[in-house]
Amino acid sequence: MAPDVSCYACGRTYAFPRKRCACGEPLWFDTDPSAADRSNGGRGMWTYVDLLPVGEPRGIGVAAGGTPLIRVDRPGLDVGCRLYVKDETEHPTGAFKDRGSAVGAAWVADHGPEWIGTVSHGNMAMSTAAHAAAADLGCVVLVPADIPAERLAHIAQFDPTIVRVEGSYGQLYYDTLAFGPDLGVEFVNSDTPLRGAGHKTVAFEICDAFAPDVPDAIVLPTSSGGHASAIWKGLREFRSVGVIDTLPRLYLVQASACDPIATAYRDDARVVDATTAGETIAYSIANPDPPSGNRALAAVRETGGAVLSVTDDDIRAAKTTLSTEVGLSVEPASATALAGIRRLVDSETITADDTVVMIATGTGFKGRPDVHIDAEAVQLDTLEDRLATVLT
Ligand SMILES: *Cc1c(COP(=O)(O)O)cnc(C)c1O
Numbered sequence: 001m002a003p004d005v006s007c008y009a010c011g012r013t014y015a016f017p018r019k020r021c022a023c024g025e026p027l028w029f030d031t032d033p034s035a036a037d038r039s040n041g042g043r044g045m046w047t048y049v050d051l052l053p054v055g056e057p058r059g060i061g062v063a064a065g066g067t068p069l070i071r072v073d074r075p076g077l078d079v080g081c082r083l084y085v086k087d088e089t090e091h092p093t094g095a096f097k098d099r100g101s102a103v104g105a106a107w108v109a110d111h112g113p114e115w116i117g118t119v120s121h122g123n124m125a126m127s128t129a130a131h132a133a134a135a136d137l138g139c140v141v142l143v144p145a146d147i148p149a150e151r152l153a154h155i156a157q158f159d160p161t162i163v164r165v166e167g168s169y170g171q172l173y174y175d176t177l178a179f180g181p182d183l184g185v186e187f188v189n190s191d192t193p194l195r196g197a198g199h200k201t202v203a204f205e206i207c208d209a210f211a212p213d214v215p216d217a218i219v220l221p222t223s224s225g226g227h228a229s230a231i232w233k234g235l236r237e238f239r240s241v242g243v244i245d246t247l248p249r250l251y252l253v254q255a256s257a258c259d260p261i262a263t264a265y266r267d268d269a270r271v272v273d274a275t276t277a278g279e280t281i282a283y284s285i286a287n288p289d290p291p292s293g294n295r296a297l298a299a300v301r302e303t304g305g306a307v308l309s310v311t312d313d314d315i316r317a318a319k320t321t322l323s324t325e326v327g328l329s330v331e332p333a334s335a336t337a338l339a340g341i342r343r344l345v346d347s348e349t350i351t352a353d354d355t356v357v358m359i360a361t362g363t364g365f366k367g368r369p370d371v372h373i374d375a376e377a378v379q380l381d382t383l384e385d386r387l388a389t390v391l392t
């Protein structure tokens, strides 16, 4: 029997694979969290397999989740709060998307149809293609026509069927959900129920790491709003069974060149309006028409958090801090979270006593790092003398 999916906004219920409610909002799986046995010996996110619509897969899916939680408290680095990094860069394809792709691929492997698909120009495309390869599924990836060659190469190494699409990328999300069933493709887009089921497990891991305490805030970069919504769902499930009693405040950070959810939050609007995408180095979070924008707003409002935006200069500075002071290489989209924390500390929204978890969503090892390289060439026979001068 198909599991039920429901709407956070109006409460309507449907049978999966339906993905959007008649009211227009995205759907998520109904789960009975009280059924969960969290000491089942599952690895990584599969500790929570009872809360997922699929069983533990074979292949790289087993490596999803179970990422490190790192306390950032080195002397001399003042971040203005008790900061932890949830290091999602440790995933097989370097981003949290592997949690959702693992669930998506496992579902399609068990239930069909023949193909898994996604609409993405970056991490989600790469991740879906990798998990499809492991599960021996056909995979179709729809990318924007003007995608940079470097990013296309990262996706292509897993050999999905790649189609470059001209036209509205925002509309493409909805079109794929409409024509997917006829074409025999399960589209596991940014905020679809299967992807959300996988992504919520990061909230479980964070809660279990702090139990019986609860962190005061979770800060993450936001584009479609799928990740933020999934975290909200995970927190609500854990609250409903008493693992946590309060929800951490969710702070969502966008790049100011493309910040439709932050704009709606500032305007105190209920509904996120699409914007036109400006150029930003945080290309992974530049969705001008976020399909889970309204749901992300609801998550922020229920948890007492906020949505804010940061400039590319703030993002560059935060990225540099993470690599040179923390030793963590993240992509610019990820660094927005630390830039956001800086702003929240400046405005005293986050204070020194707050325990804050920053989600490092994606690795910096995929792109060409934007750094100044200063390395001299030295002959081996003069090396020791030279090092004696340099290493003082
Ligand atoms: C996808 C992605 C995001 C944004 O997640 P949404 O669910 O679209 O809000 C943030 N950071 C990185 C690195 C990503 O790949």
Ligand SMILES: [Zn+2]
Residues within 6 Å of the ligand: 007, 008, 009, 010, 011, 012, 021, 022, 023, 024, 025
């Ligand atoms: Zn609805």
